[in-house]
Amino acid sequence: MIPTTRHKFKLARRVQSRRRQRNRLAYMARAQRSFREPREFWFTPALPGWPGWRIRPGRSGYDPIDYQLEFAHIQGVLVRKFITFKFRSQSWLFLLMLTIMALAFLTSGLFALYALMNPVVWDLPYPYTRWLVLGNVGVVLLYGLIGVFILINVAFNVRILMESTLTITDLDAQSSAAIEQCAALLVESFKEHWPEAWPEIEDARKEMQEALAEGKICRIATDSSGNVLGWIGGIPQYDGLVWELHPLVVKPESQQQGIGRQLVQDFEQQVLKRGGLTITLGSDDDDQMTSLSNVNLYENTWEKIQDIRNLKGHPYEFYQKLGYVITGVVPDANGRGRPDIIMSKRVG
Numbered sequence: 001m002i003p004t005t006r007h008k009f010k011l012a013r014r015v016q017s018r019r020r021q022r023n024r025l026a027y028m029a030r031a032q033r034s035f036r037e038p039r040e041f042w043f044t045p046a047l048p049g050w051p052g053w054r055i056r057p058g059r060s061g062y063d064p065i066d067y068q069l070e071f072a073h074i075q076g077v078l079v080r081k082f083i084t085f086k087f088r089s090q091s092w093l094f095l096l097m098l099t100i101m102a103l104a105f106l107t108s109g110l111f112a113l114y115a116l117m118n119p120v121v122w123d124l125p126y127p128y129t130r131w132l133v134l135g136n137v138g139v140v141l142l143y144g145l146i147g148v149f150i151l152i153n154v155a156f157n158v159r160i161l162m163e164s165t166l167t168i169t170d171l172d173a174q175s176s177a178a179i180e181q182c183a184a185l186l187v188e189s190f191k192e193h194w195p196e197a198w199p200e201i202e203d204a205r206k207e208m209q210e211a212l213a214e215g216k217i218c219r220i221a222t223d224s225s226g227n228v229l230g231w232i233g234g235i236p237q238y239d240g241l242v243w244e245l246h247p248l249v250v251k252p253e254s255q256q257q258g259i260g261r262q263l264v265q266d267f268e269q270q271v272l273k274r275g276g277l278t279i280t281l282g283s284d285d286d287d288q289m290t291s292l293s294n295v296n297l298y299e300n301t302w303e304k305i306q307d308i309r310n311l312k313g314h315p316y317e318f319y320q321k322l323g324y325v326i327t328g329v330v331p332d333a334n335g336r337g338r339p340d341i342i343m344s345k346r347v348g
């Protein structure tokens with residue numbers, strides 16, 4: 001058949017469309033090859049939600065919606081901590097910067113107060129202008145109030161830092177008073193979210209005897225009067241190359257003051273001294289504290305781990321802040337839908 005102009009035209013279009021398709025595929029392949037995770041700046045691990053921080057899998061972290069959402073969340077959490085006087089920081093530099101910020105807020109609040117005392121503001125001729133000005137002055141006054149809250153929080157933190165004379169030592173197997181305090185801590189601190197862990201003091205005493213066995217690590221944090229504020233234990237595994245961190249507990253009134261962090265850091269040094277390479281731990285989710293509870297962990301396991309959310313202050317986030325990574329889960333470890341979250345860290 002002799003090709004007509006129409007046939008030639010159709011053929012040329014088909015060739016063109018194939019070429020386009022090939023170019024598109026080549027472009028996608030090139031884009032995939034050259035895709036890199038967004039760079040993490042030195043401060044991003046400390047500030048999740050800051051631009052560049054990958055908030056969710058598949059997201060760059062530069063997405064304005066994600067970014068605004070995380071930023072608003074951070075601000076909300078900060079304001080909540082300030083007004084409930086629960087803001088804690090162990091960094092003198094950070095506290096100094098907060099003080100400067102609080103003083104700036106306070107000064108603007110004082111200006112607003114001064115403005116309110118000026119009759120001109122109240123006697124503006126048009127009601128609309130008057131209320132607009134008064135509204136703005138009110139907002140600035142609110143800033144001043146936030147400044148007061150921040151200053152009070154800073155004062156609390158300075159007091160805690162000045163009074164902190166924490167000592168971390170081995171638990172003496174002969175010191176029955178310290179052992180009894182450690183046992184009481186287990187019952188007291190675990191009863192809210194892990195009531196089945198050590199329900200009675202007898203169970204906790206048995207745990208103390210096991211923790212004090214030969215070859216294990218058992219360290220306590222005490223204050224200047226010798227009262228136990230927290231303790232940490234470790235069990236050697238795999239010929240001492242791996243150490244299981246078990247248990248870790250801080251007295252409820254002394255939590256959020258950096259004691260848990262210091263105990264874990266001291267524990268890491270102890271493991272390092274003994275030639276360990278890895279620390280591993282299991283943190284049970286017995287009370288629907290994370291998004292890993294009540295789900296089928298045999299399906300899309302790693303996606304679920306990657307998307308984990310802390311619903312009720314589960315300690316996995318505490319460990320993440322100290323460099324521990326979720327390396328697995330034990331589904332139904334404590335009953336259907338109540339998993340154990342396995343975390344590890346390289347120390348050697």
Ligand SMILES: CC(C)(COP(=O)(O)OP(=O)(O)OC[C@H]1O[C@@H](n2cnc3c(N)ncnc32)[C@H](O)[C@@H]1OP(=O)(O)O)[C@@H](O)C(=O)NCCC(=O)NCCS
Pocket residue numbers: 088089189190248249250251254255256257258259260261262282283284313314315316317318321
């Ligand atoms: C988990 C525990 C040991 C933490 O001790 P702590 O002295 O309160 O912790 P720290 O003050 O050192 O906290 C260090 C950081 O972790 C954060 N953190 C502490 N507990 C947290 C939790 N449950 N969830 C999220 N973050 C937490 C702190 O806010 C702090 O963050 P920052 O450095 O950004 O300020 C303590 O809360 C505890 O004993 N809980 C009950 C028992 C328990 O859960 N043990 C662990 C079982 S595996």
